Amino acid sequence: MQLFNQFYKLFIQYIGMNCIFIFIIFSTVASASQGKDSFAKANLFIQKGQYLYAVQVLDNISKNFSKSSVNYLKSQIIKANAIKAMGQHKRALSILTPLLQNIKEYAPAELAVRYYIILGKIYVSFSNQEIASKCFEKGLKIAKQSANQLLVSEVLNEMGILFYIYAEKPGFAENSIQAFEHAINYSEEVLSVTPDIHFFHGQLLVNIARASLHPKNNFETAKKLDRINQALNFILDLPDTYKKGRQLLIIANFFEQVALLDKKKSAHYLEKAFKIYNTIDDLNQLINNDRLASMVYCRMGALYERSNMLDSSITLTRKAIFAAQKISDTEQIYVAHWQLGRLYNKMGQTFLAIDQYQKSIEALTPIRQQIYHSDLMKKNVFDRSIKPVYLELAEIFFDLASTQIKPEEYEKMIRQVWTTMDKVKSAELEDIFHDECVSYQKSNYLSLDDPLDFSAVMYLIPFQKQPGMIIKLPNGFKHFRLKVYTQTFNKEIYKFRHAISQFGEIEDYAIKLYEWIISPIYNDLKKQEVKTLVVASDGAIRLLPFSLFLKYDETFLIEEFEIVTIPSLKLTRTAQTNRDTPNILLCGLTKERIIGNKIYPALPFVNKELEKIRKIVSGDIFLNADFSLSNLSKFLSQNEISIIHMATHGEFVGIPEKTFLLTEKGRLTINDLEKLIKQTPSASIDLLTLSACQTALGDERAAFGLAGVAVKAGAKCAVASLWSVDDYTSQKIITEFYQNVYINKTSKAKALQLAQIKLLEKPQYWNPAYWAAFLVIGNWY
Structure with a gap:
């Protein structure tokens, strides 16, 4: 599985490279020679992966153009593309969004299409399939109107990728194949007269071969092999370049995937993959590209590992590390150290393995955001490419602890497990909320050295x-x-x-x-x-x-x-709760809401819940029409609040854009909630209660996102539910909880325990479905 995952990553990353191709073939010409030279210089930096330098060049030249000029729009689109390549997708989006009106009014067709392509790709990275699809559809319409077959082909390629990413949805796998087929047809029409697009055409053949391998496309093995061999034969005839080597790496991976599917002929397909690696190695002797060398040595090492030829695998993996270090290729350094750590662990060289895993994590940490967004299979990138590094290292420490005789050495190993897992949880929360700052806690966090009385x-x-x-x-x-x-x-x-x-x-x-x-x-x-x-x-x-x-x-x-x-x-923050002068903001929705095809039923007991809580803790109620983002923003900016209570339907999934609480006329996202809390004079609150939320059934990331809601929102503690609970039951538990905390002065953990026990002791509510959904998250004191 590790082998499959790493090879698959190569394919997706290569797809991401088409952003470079897109912007190198701009036909729009700068009005001055200085502009021409600067655009050429910026594109050269992008080709080399030196995105920061490209941004600096573009910032300098954009000052010379009016904001409605074609050259200004071009500079901003290329700049956004470079910033996107650095993993800063929100920043890239903030550059593109203000351009929209001028793009509509002043941009020529080619420039407008490039705009919608990169905008769509950014929304793909945010897992927003609906908006991404609309962007590509707009780009396709303009491309067809311009009668530019190449532009049409490029947009269809992006649509094929989008369909492929969501291939689990009904019809999307087939749509992916169709989009790539149409893209290939358009590309073939101009292939003979536009020879510099051969690599793009090769990429299309690679893309459709990859889509053919998806389980949802139930093609026979012969059909899959036919598409793979078509891509291979076409690419082998291309000039010897780095791009050719990258595409051959992807095709070699395809043969390894087929080997997993066809056990009887597994050795045959693995031999084909190995021959392709040797071809890439020969090619690289001519072009001398260290990144390509690192990738092919790493992959050849993985094949030797698969055959249990660990010494040969280690030799090749070391060569991969050396090649990556020569050019400071951080991503390849992390991947190769990870592989070497795994190899040493298999050979029983535990401490050498630990050293390699730690070097891998050291290289990985500053580029996690880049990796999250460079891999278009957004739903799985963390679990495939990030989390296993930490878990494998944690398991080594876990097993080492069992061998320790001295208590201090045992504790040292267990602390290492804990530290490693804390790091991966922070990384996962960053990924879920698309926020690299979400896990940053300056002080007052829980520590293993804190006294644990009872x-x-x-x-x-x-x-x-x-x-x-x-x-x-x-x-x-x-x-x-x-x-x-x-x-x-x-x-x-x-x-x-x-x-x-x-x-x-x-x-x-x-x-x-x-x-x-x-x-x-x-x-x-x-x-x-x-x-x-x-x-x-x-x-x-x-x-x-x-x-x-x-x-x-x-x-x-x-x-x-x-x-x-x-x-x-x-x-987890440990600061104490304000019990003496609490002030609460109570929000709720009693009415039925229909969002798309989903009905959120009325919550008739919400009003009673809010009134009961207000008798316990003084505060203000915003119910139904009053419960809006604008009203809450105004109120919170002017009042000192220590508790926010929201009794409304909420959905928690592993994607922040689709995590929300319902208001009467809209949605309140987790990002909105964070901004609201930061508007309070203290910029944080003691308690956030979400009394009618639920997580998607079977969605582990959603459950963790719910656990991280207090961190993201800036609350010391949250009380929330893992699944939807009848609002009568909810108001019983929640009002009892407030009574225990603010009148009886118990801890939050004790308060919820007493409230749940009081309900489950009634025979009709014994089933945990009624009471167990509620969690105290974070500071429980």
Whole structure:
């Protein structure tokens, strides 16, 4: 799978390279020779990957043009493209958006098409398929009106890529093939008279071959091979250049994929892949490109690894690192060090492996944002290209801990596991919210060195074969493997989550999870008088609250322990809550809303919920028509607020643009919420309550996004629900929670525990579907 993933990445990255091709063939001519020279210079920097220098050149020349001039528009589009290539997609979008009106009025057809292509690609990187599609459709319309076949072909290529990314949607896989076929037809019409587009045509053949391999396109192996060989034969006839080498790398990967599909002929296809690598190596002896050398050595090393020829693999991977270091190619450095770490680990050279993994992470850290956006398979890039590096290193430390005799060495290894997992959780939150600053906490965050009176911090880690647990108890650390395989563990969680949504039988699932996770540490928890479990989980278990784990005597875990969810230690703020003079902003929606094909039912008990809470904590209510972004913005900028409570439907998915809370006439996104809270005089709040939200069924990233909502929004603590709960039940639990915190002065964790127990003790509400959805997230004091 690792081999497939890395090769697949090459294909997607190459697709991303067409941004360079697009802007090098601009036909629009600068009015002055200085402008011509400057555009040529900027494009040369882009070709070399020196995007910052290109931006500087473009900034200088754009000062000489009026903002409605073609040259100014051209400079800004190329600049946005360069900034996008650096991974700064929001900044690129901020450059393009103000150009729209002038593009419509003054831009020639070619320039307008380039504008819509890059704008669409940015929205693709934001996982906004709808807007990206509209951009490409506008570009296609203009391209067809201009009768420029090449422009039409380029837009169809982008549409094919978009369909491919969302190939799981009905009809999209077929649409991807059709778009590439049409693009190839248009390209062939001008191929003989425009010879400098041969590489673009080759890219189209590569793209359709890749689309043919998608499982949703049920082509016979012979059809897949036919398309792969068409691309191979065409590209082999092209001049020996870096682009040719990159395309051949992708095609070699295709043969490796076919080898995975056709086990009987696997050796044959792997041999073809190896021959292509040798061809690339021969080509590179002529052009002497260090980046290409690093990539091909890395891939050849992976093939040797697959054949268990580890010494040869290590030799080639070292050569890959050396070539990448010569040109400071950070991405290749991270990939090659990762591979070398994996190889050393397989050979039992543990400390050499640790060194290589740490070097990989060191190279990866400053370029994570670039990688998130350079790989168009946005839904999987973190899980394929980022997370495994951290998890594999964490597992090495985890296993090393078991071999340590001295307590201080054992603790050192466990702390390394914890530190590594904290890093990956921060990286994941950055990816989910498209915000590299979201995980930055200056101070007052939870630490392993903090005293844990009556508390235990638990971290469940989904290692590839068998999950692991690390736990910080009042008197020290403990770790163990769960007695279940990760694949089985995950399947049981998904079944359990589905059973909850159907109000089905849950006892067997709840007991299994208790036995796997809690039983091995139960005696330690009791012996050390632990009252609060602080849970930082990863993987599928994030879909379930620990509160519903069931003991064999039918006692739920929440009946014995207060339970808190945190995204990670360093993403949890520890500052104290204002209990003496709290002031609350209460927002709610009682009316039914219809968004697209989805109906959000009325919430008739919301008004009662808000009124009850206002009797406990003084504040203002914004209900229905008053609950709008503009009203909230004005109010929060003028008032000191310590609590924000929102009783309205909310959707949490693994994409920030599709995560929202409903107002009467619109949506409030998580980014809107963050901006609102930053408008308050203190720029932060003690508590954010979302009493009617839900996460997508089976969406682990959405569940983690919910856990990170307090971090993103700037709240010390959040109370939210993993799934939609009847609003009568919701108002019972939530009002009891406020009563416990602000009248009875309990901790937030204790307050929710008491509220949930009070409800589940009523026979008609025993099922966890009624009460277990609610979580205390973050600062639980």
